[in-house]
Amino acid sequence: MTKFLVVYLLCTFSFFLANLSHAGEFVWHGFGAQGVIQSSDSNYINESGDVSFSLTEVGLNTSYRINQKLRVSAQGIYINDGNRFNEGLRLDYLFLDYQLLSTPSWNVNAHLGRYKNYHWLYSATRDVPHTMPTIVLPQSSYFDAFRDASLGSDGISLIAQHHNELGELDMRWSYGNTSVNQEQTENLMSEFATGELEHDFDTQFSLSFSPLSSGVAMGVSMLRTDFSYDAGNNDVFIDGKAKLFRLMLNLTYSAEFWDINAEAMRERTDFIGLLSNGGIKDTVAEGGYVQGRLFLTPQVTLLARIDMFDADKDDRHGRLLQQNSGGAVPDYFAYRDQITFGASWDFHANWRVRAEFHKVKGRARLAPVFIPDTVTNDSEYWDIWALQVIYWF
Amino acid sequence: MLNIHRIGFRLMLALVMLFGVNYAYAEQSQLRVIVNDNVKVNSLSESSVRWIFSMRQTTWEDGSAIKVYVLHQQDPAHQNFCKDVLSMFPYQLERTWNKLAYSGLGEKPTLVRDSQEMIDMVSQEPGAIGYVLSTSLPPNLHVLQISKEG
Numbered sequence: 091m092t093k094f095l096v097v098y099l100l101c102t103f104s105f106f107l108a109n110l111s112h113a114g115e116f117v118w119h120g121f122g123a124q125g126v127i128q129s130s131d132s133n134y135i136n137e138s139g140d141v142s143f144s145l146t147e148v149g150l151n152t153s154y155r156i157n158q159k160l161r162v163s164a165q166g167i168y169i170n171d172g173n174r175f176n177e178g179l180r181l182d183y184l185f186l187d188y189q190l191l192s193t194p195s196w197n198v199n200a201h202l203g204r205y206k207n208y209h210w211l212y213s214a215t216r217d218v219p220h221t222m223p224t225i226v227l228p229q230s231s232y233f234d235a236f237r238d239a240s241l242g243s244d245g246i247s248l249i250a251q252h253h254n255e256l257g258e259l260d261m262r263w264s265y266g267n268t269s270v271n272q273e274q275t276e277n278l279m280s281e282f283a284t285g286e287l288e289h290d291f292d293t294q295f296s297l298s299f300s301p302l303s304s305g306v307a308m309g310v311s312m313l314r315t316d317f318s319y320d321a322g323n324n325d326v327f328i329d330g331k332a333k334l335f336r337l338m339l340n341l342t343y344s345a346e347f348w349d350i351n352a353e354a355m356r357e358r359t360d361f362i363g364l365l366s367n368g369g370i371k372d373t374v375a376e377g378g379y380v381q382g383r384l385f386l387t388p389q390v391t392l393l394a395r396i397d398m399f400d401a402d403k404d405d406r407h408g409r410l411l412q413q414n415s416g417g418a419v420p421d422y423f424a425y426r427d428q429i430t431f432g433a434s435w436d437f438h439a440n441w442r443v444r445a446e447f448h449k450v451k452g453r454a455r456l457a458p459v460f461i462p463d464t465v466t467n468d469s470e471y472w473d474i475w476a477l478q479v480i481y482w483f
Numbered sequence: 484m485l486n487i488h489r490i491g492f493r494l495m496l497a498l499v500m501l502f503g504v505n506y507a508y509a510e511q512s513q514l515r516v517i518v519n520d521n522v523k524v525n526s527l528s529e530s531s532v533r534w535i536f537s538m539r540q541t542t543w544e545d546g547s548a549i550k551v552y553v554l555h556q557q558d559p560a561h562q563n564f565c566k567d568v569l570s571m572f573p574y575q576l577e578r579t580w581n582k583l584a585y586s587g588l589g590e591k592p593t594l595v596r597d598s599q600e601m602i603d604m605v606s607q608e609p610g611a612i613g614y615v616l617s618t619s620l621p622p623n624l625h626v627l628q629i630s631k632e633g
Contacts, residue, residue, distance in 0.1 A: 117591075149585075153587060153590060187588075214588070215581065221581045251539055253530050253531075254530070346572050388556065388557060
């Protein structure tokens with residue numbers, strides 16, 4: 091019911107706002123996407139493995155310029171993506187944007203409120219379908235179960251931009267946290283987690299540089315975040331903490347008819363408590379992807395990508411994982427290598443249809459993480475296909 | 484002998500006319516970055532123009548607002564402008580604007596239908612900047628000199 095109401099409201103709004111997107115000082119934008127998706131032999135979308143229409147993403151945003159230095163921006167979204175994300179409405183961002191410095195070569199802005207994660211290649215508009223290369227993003231860097239925590243935070247963010255005869259430089263810093271609800275806790279940890287998971291803080295710093303007229307852009311980002319867990323009644327988990335440090339590198343090259351995007355990440359997680367039998371150990375995960383796109387025409391794009399992820403660099407084949415769990419968790423939950431092929435067609439102004447197929451080896455990065463669903467996910471190889479129609483204004 | 488001279492003269496004349504036509508054509512198709520007459524800037528570097536059209540610089544040096552106007556992605560003037568002035572491809576610029584508009588960071592430029600609307604808007608709107616493939620420009624706007632870098 092919520093889904094139909096939200097889609098109806100978007101359609102109504104879009105008719106009014108498409109021609110008035112710069113009305114007065116308010117600026118409006120929005121998007122809506124509906125698709126069909128299936129992963130027949132995993133719990134990635136649903137437990138049954140049936141074809142699912144739980145691929146709905148709708149959003150509406152506005153910004154208001156109070157004066158030349160001060161703006162306010164907000165976006166609300168509705169998503170229904172099966173097991174990938176919890177269904178519901180979300181306030182995606184709502185912040186005050188204050189321009190601290192503006193010269194012909196420097197720009198410095200501060201954001202206060204719920205800001206987006208601007209540090210990774212696709213994090214800032216991860217939930218806006220037409221700005222993403224594929225429906226399912228490379229899970230090494232963009233783990234779906236971690237989506238809400240990594241999409242943005244409530245706090246403060248600083249962005250500095252500079253250009254000179256060498257190129258363009260962007261620097262970003264942010265500090266904040268997010269609230270984690272029970273559904274997200276279960277999605278991330280397990281349905282047996284009855285306690286409360288809290289996102290204590292999240293601080294990130296990133297730097298990117300694009301040499302003048304080169305088509306190349308390169309960047310580095312660092313994330314440091316803490317989660318606390320207060321165990322509930324009859325909980326399989328105990329009180330504890332997870333401390334996470336992530337380092338990411340990215341590189342893009344843009345040519346006239348093709349482009350390449352790549353990101354690599356290394357993520358260290360230290361655990362204190364959480365499992366009474368000490369079943370969770372400190373790990374260093376590594377992963378990365380390389381993605382190529384071919385622009386056959388301005389409307390038609392082909393895509394190929396390889397994404398690789400190892401949950402523990404000291405146990406890339408999962409032998410220890412299987413051994414330490416007494417054989418309950420198969421070794422293929424320790425890694426995930428994924429090949430993706432996709433195509434998209436902009437069949438009308440602001441309308442796109444796209445399709446993709448993923449062949450996956452391994453089951454890492456499938457929620458829930460701590461106590462995985464080994465019944466549904468009973469084989470090493472699996473696949474995903476999806477088709478989606480997108481409208482935006 | 485006379486015929487040879489006549490033929491030679493006519494050939495030269497034809498070449499000069501051809502050059503003239505080409506020159507006139509080149510003049511007509513030259514891309515110009517235009518600003519409203521109230522903008523007290525006569526020249527910008529390429530990277531400054533890219534900075535403005537990437538919507539990163541939102542005010543002129545005197546603190547007044549910059550109003551950016553663009554043509555559709557498929558318009559030849561937009562494609563020339565992106566490649567020759569901004570040294571980037573239209574899809575890169577589109578991606579930059581989308582990131583701004585859907586993450587709250589900034590605003591997209593205003594899209595106009597054609598060159599005539601571009602000229603109308605830039606000449607009417609204080610602080611406006613745009614581009615055209617044209618030589619005949621009305622009053623109330625002036626052409627910026629763009630300096631190359633690198």
